Amino acid sequence: MTILITGAAGFIGANFVLEWLAQSQESVVNLDKLTYAGNLETLASVQGDDRHIFVQGDIGDSALVDRLLAEHQPRAVINFAAESHVDRSIHSPDDFIQTNIVGTFRLLEAVRAYWGNLPAEDKAAFRLLHVSTDEVYGSLGLGDAAFTEQHRYEPNSPYSASKAASDHLVRAYHHTYGLPVLTTNCSNNYGPYHFPEKLIPLMIVNALAGKPLPVYGDGMQIRDWLYVKDHCSAIRRVLEAGQLGEVYNIGGWNEKPNIEIVNTVCALLDELRPKADGSSYSTQISYVKDRPGHDRRYAIDASKIERELGWKPAETFETGIRKTVQWYLANPEWVANVQSGAYRDWVQTQYAGTAEA
Ligand code: NAD
Ligand code: TYD
Numbered sequence: 001m002t003i004l005i006t007g008a009a010g011f012i013g014a015n016f017v018l019e020w021l022a023q024s025q026e027s028v029v030n031l032d033k034l035t036y037a038g039n040l041e042t043l044a045s046v047q048g049d050d051r052h053i054f055v056q057g058d059i060g061d062s063a064l065v066d067r068l069l070a071e072h073q074p075r076a077v078i079n080f081a082a083e084s085h086v087d088r089s090i091h092s093p094d095d096f097i098q099t100n101i102v103g104t105f106r107l108l109e110a111v112r113a114y115w116g117n118l119p120a121e122d123k124a125a126f127r128l129l130h131v132s133t134d135e136v137y138g139s140l141g142l143g144d145a146a147f148t149e150q151h152r153y154e155p156n157s158p159y160s161a162s163k164a165a166s167d168h169l170v171r172a173y174h175h176t177y178g179l180p181v182l183t184t185n186c187s188n189n190y191g192p193y194h195f196p197e198k199l200i201p202l203m204i205v206n207a208l209a210g211k212p213l214p215v216y217g218d219g220m221q222i223r224d225w226l227y228v229k230d231h232c233s234a235i236r237r238v239l240e241a242g243q244l245g246e247v248y249n250i251g252g253w254n255e256k257p258n259i260e261i262v263n264t265v266c267a268l269l270d271e272l273r274p275k276a277d278g279s280s281y282s283t284q285i286s287y288v289k290d291r292p293g294h295d296r297r298y299a300i301d302a303s304k305i306e307r308e309l310g311w312k313p314a315e316t317f318e319t320g321i322r323k324t325v326q327w328y329l330a331n332p333e334w335v336a337n338v339q340s341g342a343y344r345d346w347v348q349t350q351y352a353g354t355a356e357a
Contacts, residue, residue, distance in 0.1 A: 001026045004074040006059050006107065007081030009038035011194050012131070016080070016232045017043060017052065027051040029072050031065070033058045035095075037084065039343045041334060042193045060103040065110040076127040076239060077111055079104065082166075085197055086135075086159045090292055093158035100162035101169070104130070108173045115179060129182045129239050130170040134224065134249065135160035136185060139295035146224075146299035149185075149247045156293050167247075174245040182242040184235060186250040187300045191228030191320065192327040196338060199223075199258065200321075203265045204328045205335055207281040208273070213266075217290030219259030222297040226252035227320030230313035237311045248309070251300025254317040259285075261321075268325040 003020075007013045009032040017028055027050070032038045034056050046052040053072070057064045059081045081103065083089065083096045108128075115126050137147040138154030153168075155161040173179040194201040203213050234250040242248060256264075266281040275281065305311045315323070328335060337343040 002029060002072045002074045003076045003078060004029045004068060005078045006031045008032055009034060009040050010080060012189055012228055012231060013080035014042040014193055015228045019229060019232045021046055021049060021051055029053045029068060031055050031057055031068060037195055041337060041343045060106045062106050062110055065107060069110060069114040075125055078129045079107060080131045086157045087291060089157055089159035096158050096162040101165045104166035105169055108169055112173060112177055112179055127180050127182060127239060132167050132183055132185045133163050134185050134187045134298050134300050136164040136167055140297040140299055146301035147249060148301045149249055149304055156295055180244045182238050183247045184238055184250050185247060186231050187224035187226050187298060189226055189228045189231050191324050203262050204325060207266060207269050207284060212286035213262055213284045214286055214288040215259060215262055216288060217294060220257045221294060222255050222257050224251050224299045225254045225256060225317055226313060227315040230315055234305060234311050237309050241309050248305045249300050249302055250305060251302040252313045255299050264321055265325060268322060272325060273329055
């Protein structure tokens with residue numbers, strides 16, 4: 001048995017693959033374009049493991065996806081592949097439209113053709129799980145109830161609009177063609193192997209380098225944080241037991257203003273890696289110009305997945321953020337290779353001979 005996972009050299013997909021291979025004998029085919037966000041060094045521990053087949057390529061490359069489906073006959077496809085950084089989507093939205101919308105469409109077409117030709121038993125068992133975000137629901141006011149699966153879509157950034165479009169396509173392929181899909185909309189993730197352009201890893205890395213900690217606007221924007229391994233366990237659970245065509249919101253009931261996150265990271269670093277001069281890392285905090293169109297608050301109501309599938313996060317924010325800071329302190333080489341760009345050579349230097357393409 002095999003599953004095809006797209007975008008699994010990125011932050012969440014790679015964490016998913018590492019967990020999957022630690023728990024299952026089932027092999028994974030990892031299709032990833034290796035954009036700046038794809039980092040095979042994260043998957044170094046499964047290099048040479050026969051259960052991990054890496055293929056460099058684009059979800060929008062129909063011929064390649066057709067070939068992979070025919071060759072590996074997966075029982076499921078999990079789509080993590082996306083452009084994922086809101087700030088990049090504001091500066092250059094093109095890649096977001098190409099991968100998140102056109103790429104998802106091409107993937108759906110390839111999967112529809114493959115699924116349509118499966119023998120009845122395999123056809124009934126097949127699943128396409130599309131990984132999406134809470135950002136499709138837009139921004140909440142302070143007193144508003146958290147997003148349920150019924151909340152209307154109101155995306156505000158090119159990133160969230162492109163993810164919203166992909167969700168709609170996935171929904172339409174179920175409604176129109178009966179494709180057996182599942183969609184998950186998750187809150188902000190954090191944890192090991194997170195690219196240091198996102199808030200939490202950026203703060204850790206900048207703090208240790210003695211650089212300013214850039215907080216956008218007043219720092220009172222609220223996000224709902226989930227430890228990445230909890231997101232992975234939720235996806236496994238939805239894949240295993242989710243109802244076809246259904247949407248599951250995934251979150252950790254952990255709403256925090258950004259400035260509180262930054263202060264928590266600083267306090268942990270003060271404890272675990274105190275500065276020589278005795279000052280707090282929080283003295284490096286620097287308020288900067290706000291992000292255009294910045295969403296004020298996200299909050300996920302995760303009661304459906306808890307009630308219907310019995311899923312709950314294993315980590316609290318306090319345990320998860322401590323593990324995360326400890327991981328970055330213990331893995332300076334991974335960070336240094338990301339910062340120097342050396343991670344981009346990994347496929348040539350470390351994976352030579354094992355990558356299919
Ligand atoms: P990431 O940016 O770290 O990784 C994305 C991966 O996709 C990279 O390895 C990249 O090389 C690959 N990729 C990009 N374009 C591709 C293409 N055309 N074909 C094949 N591969 C391609 O992102 P992430 O944080 O791991 O997010 C994974 C998924 O989860 C995304 O769909 C994102 O929208 C969703 N999500 C992320 C969060 C979060 O907090 N990070 C929260 C909820 C949902
Ligand atoms: P980010 O990690 O980019 O995730 P998203 O925009 O998808 O929620 O940002 C999380 C929050 O942190 C968001 O409100 C923007 C804010 N932020 C900063 O204040 N400074 C930064 O340098 C970054 C990257 C983000």
